[in-house]
Amino acid sequence: MAGSRIAELASLIANSTAYIGTHLAAEGHPTPSFDVDQPTHLLNDSKIATSRRNIIEATDELNALMLGPVGILTSPSHNFMISLQAIYRLGIATGFPHKKSEATFGEIALYSGVCESHVRRILRHAMTYRIFCEPRKGVVAHTAASKLLAENPLMHEWIGMVSEEMWPAATRAVDALTRWPNSEEPYHSGFNIAHNTDKPVFDELAKHPDREKRYAAAMTWFSTGPGLETSHIVNGFAWENIGKGVIVDVGGSQGVVGAAIVRAFPSLHCIVQDQVDVVKVGQQNLQPELQTRITFMKHDFFEAQPIKAANVYLLRWILHDWSEKYAVQILKALVPALTQDSKLVICEHVLPEPGTVPICQERAMRAFDLAMLEFHNAKERDIDDWVGLLAMADSRFRLLDCKQPPGSRLAVMEVGWLGDKVGDKLGSN
Numbered sequence: 001m002a003g004s005r006i007a008e009l010a011s012l013i014a015n016s017t018a019y020i021g022t023h024l025a026a027e028g029h030p031t032p033s034f035d036v037d038q039p040t041h042l043l044n045d046s047k048i049a050t051s052r053r054n055i056i057e058a059t060d061e062l063n064a065l066m067l068g069p070v071g072i073l074t075s076p077s078h079n080f081m082i083s084l085q086a087i088y089r090l091g092i093a094t095g096f097p098h099k100k101s102e103a104t105f106g107e108i109a110l111y112s113g114v115c116e117s118h119v120r121r122i123l124r125h126a127m128t129y130r131i132f133c134e135p136r137k138g139v140v141a142h143t144a145a146s147k148l149l150a151e152n153p154l155m156h157e158w159i160g161m162v163s164e165e166m167w168p169a170a171t172r173a174v175d176a177l178t179r180w181p182n183s184e185e186p187y188h189s190g191f192n193i194a195h196n197t198d199k200p201v202f203d204e205l206a207k208h209p210d211r212e213k214r215y216a217a218a219m220t221w222f223s224t225g226p227g228l229e230t231s232h233i234v235n236g237f238a239w240e241n242i243g244k245g246v247i248v249d250v251g252g253s254q255g256v257v258g259a260a261i262v263r264a265f266p267s268l269h270c271i272v273q274d275q276v277d278v279v280k281v282g283q284q285n286l287q288p289e290l291q292t293r294i295t296f297m298k299h300d301f302f303e304a305q306p307i308k309a310a311n312v313y314l315l316r317w318i319l320h321d322w323s324e325k326y327a328v329q330i331l332k333a334l335v336p337a338l339t340q341d342s343k344l345v346i347c348e349h350v351l352p353e354p355g356t357v358p359i360c361q362e363r364a365m366r367a368f369d370l371a372m373l374e375f376h377n378a379k380e381r382d383i384d385d386w387v388g389l390l391a392m393a394d395s396r397f398r399l400l401d402c403k404q405p406p407g408s409r410l411a412v413m414e415v416g417w418l419g420d421k422v423g424d425k426l427g428s429n
């Protein structure tokens with residue numbers, strides 16, 4: 001019956017908001033708002049996760065139904081990124097006088113170095129997304145979102161990486177795929193056209209220490225984000241079964257994931273491998289109590305793995321940065337180090353069959369897939385792709401398990417090795 005779906009959605013929203021309201025009140029928490037004092041993690045409580053997801057999905061569908069076909073095609077605005085990029089590049093959030101709760105457009109113009117009228121236009125646009133607000137005409141104050149940007153340096157670097165590196169790359173992604181159809185090369189992406197370079201992303205960033213540092217900080221922030229917390233990899237694999245052992249975090253960035261694992265499992269030692277400048281920063285930031293439990297090591301993951309017979313080789317968010325041709329090389333480079341007791345743990349998105357998960361969840365994963373295209377000419381993979389990739393790399397890899405820890409956006413795949421001795425010659429096939 002026409003109209004029944006919108007009534008159904010409205011009722012789901014009403015029931016779910018009532019549940020969340022009751023729960024927050026019982027716990028003595030404030031009701032959700034955009035207010036500057038809103039706790040950042042208010043909605044992360046697992047007891048309200050289902051209701052929250054229901055509301056996000058139902059409001060998205062209701063919104064689309066109310067927009068209608070014309071609205072669906074015209075309402076997404078690319079201009080959101082302009083104000084976000086301006087806020088980042090001009091240091092509008094970080095320069096906001098934190099001892100004061102408000103600033104005029106003129107004061108912001110002074111420290112951001114652009115004229116007052118541009119500041120006003122940028123911020124009034126951002127305010128429509130609840131980033132900053134204008135409590136009185138001409139006066140700017142924080143919302144919860146702008147305050148987070150001002151006070152959390154990792155969040156700020158994430159926005160910087162997205163607006164300065166990824167957004168320009170996204171605008172040239174279609175140019176890249178038409179210029180280089182069927183290419184598997186990582187230097188044939190929107191990133192290459194937008195940033196005018198023939199180097200793959202990681203090589204290009206390595207030439208610019210500030211950009212490389214920003215990328216690493218963005219990765220660190222990302223690992224605190226909803227569904228991407230390190231707790232999922234800590235709880236998503238039976239690390240306790242290893243006992244005393246060694247894990248190698250291949251492309252482990254600054255060691256955030258390795259640190260979370262060895263903190264939870266004190267008998268494990270983690271060797272974090274990455275590019276030279278990345279591991280240098282990781283070593284500098286390593287907390288004193290982890291000095292003997294984490295080792296940083298410069299290693300190019302296309303070269304043969306130098307740490308032999310580790311218990312686990314962890315590849316978290318590595319292979320999605322590479323097309324089949326290169327992902328296969330990364331896997332093959334591990335082979336000379338593997339024993340039958342070694343496991344690969346691959347922590348990545350596993351794309352769902354279309355229409356089998358709620359649409360917002362699917363949209364987020366498909367957006368990641370496009371992000372890999374625009375940045376690296378690479379891809380996210382579904383389960384058949386993963387099985388195929390492992391087989392392409394070496395027939396002795398076996399996918400033993402693939403689980404999606406509750407609340408995690410990444411799956412944890414456990415891969416066994418059927419070869420029989422370290423460095424088995426067949427491994428270099």
Ligand SMILES: C[S@@+](CC[C@H](N)C(=O)[O-])C[C@H]1O[C@@H](n2cnc3c(N)ncnc32)[C@H](O)[C@@H]1O
Pocket residue numbers: 202219220223250251252253254257273274275278299300301302315316317318321
């Ligand atoms: C998407 S990040 C993932 C980082 C980390 N594993 C995580 O889960 O947050 C990819 C990492 O691969 C590293 N990387 C890129 N090319 C590399 C190479 N040839 N050898 C080693 N590490 C590399 C990057 O520096 C970056 O830290």
